[in-house]
Amino acid sequence: MYPKLDVEIRPGVGLGQFELGMSLWTVLDMLRNDPHSFPQVDVKYDPDSPISPVILHLRPHLDLLFSGKHQRLHTICLKKLQDPHPPVTLRYKNMILSSPKDILRRVGVSRAFGPTYAGDDLRYPGVWFSFEEDGRADTLRPSSPQHEEKTQEVKRVIVSQKNASEDADDVLSEVRVCDAMHGDIESAIVKAHDGVTLKFYPSSMPSVNVRIGITTAQDLTCDLGPPIRVHYREDNRMNIHSKSKEEDPDIDTGYFYNYFQHGIDFLIGGTTHVVKKIIIHSNMPGTPLFQRYKRCPWAIQGRPEDDEDDTPPRKWFYDRFEDIRHFLSPGETPPTMRLDRTDEEDGLTLPNSSTELLGFDGVVLEVAESAHVVAVMLF
Known part of the structure; x- marks a missing residue:
């Protein structure tokens, strides 16, 4: 039937x-x-x-x-x-x-x-x-x-959409701002060692600044609403690469605020309840995390050339990794780790299951085989 x-x-x-x-x-x-x-x-x-x-x-x-x-x-x-x-x-x-x-x-x-x-x-x-x-x-x-x-x-x-320009019928054009976008993130401006500035549709909505080491879980709830899920951190395997010999008191008690509808995760300290890390997702088709998060339109912002420069350089989520790598670390090759998110899923195969984790100053990029960045982590 x-x-x-x-x-x-x-x-x-x-x-x-x-x-x-x-x-x-x-x-x-x-x-x-x-x-x-x-x-x-x-x-x-x-x-x-x-x-x-x-x-x-x-x-x-x-x-x-x-x-x-x-x-x-x-x-x-x-x-x-x-x-x-x-x-x-x-x-x-x-x-x-x-x-x-x-x-x-x-x-x-x-x-x-x-x-x-x-x-x-x-x-x-x-x-x-x-x-x-x-x-x-x-x-x-x-x-x-x-x-x-x-x-x-x-x-x-x-x-x-009703045509407002000659290229409105172009299937490669972007959708003009409309009611269905209201409340969604228009852009997420990333600053290393600082945090992220979230701007929303429509432009009249106030922006939200989330700062590492300053913004609290309560601030996130007030500014973004309650997360879809709160996930308590259990996977500490990356700690083996830590240069610190002392145990982080928040390692076993930290928790994530998962905002799937915005494409962002926040790692919050278990004792301080302050944001420690921010993970922003690109929702690239064909990758293991596709459709788990909405695409967050992020841009990594560089330092302005001088104090009067009000348009600092940026690299966007749609730029290829080589351009972003040169932007973050010109002339240097960052340390790289290999990650396959299907290792723990028996029988699951994807065309782009393997990614690379590349570390920069205050930023880690997860890069797919297509040379596009699937996630940005700030710490």
Whole structure:
């Protein structure tokens, strides 16, 4: 027994439960919690370029395209409207456009949305209707009589943001700021030996400064809300590499505040309850931590050239590791460790399971085989 798919078009905003601007992490988390409605989800991406667009195929009816850098829902495509597995009902306001009993045709679109510019497809601000199954129009098709053209069956419905510029239709463009982003992190500016400054959507929201050795667990709760999970530290294997011969009194009692929805972890001292380390995640597809954390758009900030420099240099999460390495330590090769996060998962294989940990002054970078940074740790 297939579940029914009953969705409403909101031009320029979304389709059904999906809103343009939602993060990839949010959508996948929503799908994981509703396997009955969407039992088969395929994730497609370019393994050689983890910052390329990501496509979710919700078979057989939905394709969701996410932008490459910020992993925001860019375009929604509804197809195979008459496929009964599952049956689809498409609505607009109080009107049923398509259902198992109602085939959506060109004339039906015109009645619901009114006139629009001439073309092979019917395009309106924020939504367009295609009469081709795969999106490739037949340029050699002879012109049809007017009465036959009216009865053309709609094969695909595409929802995107309302165009405000000439490149708005570019699938590689980023999603403009919209309501679905409100409360999410716009940028996380990282400063070695200091901490991170979090800026949020919309820009009118106050920024949050988290400083190592100063910010407390209570400060985090007040500024960011309670964490999704509190994880008490049990894995101390890295202590074997510590240069200190004395035991850290917080080693066995420290705990993590996990903000999966922001892509950040904070290690808090067990006795001081002050932030000791900050871990920021890039949510790179194909890596073991993919989808555990939302992509946090971080940038490592360097020192300004002088006291009057208000635009200090930065390297962003989408920059390749070699550029970031040279930025942090020009001319020097940092110490490197090999990490395979699938070692403790029997039977789990991933194309990018092995990463390298590279240490810099106050910063550790975890780098994937694709030469992109999957996580930044400040201490």
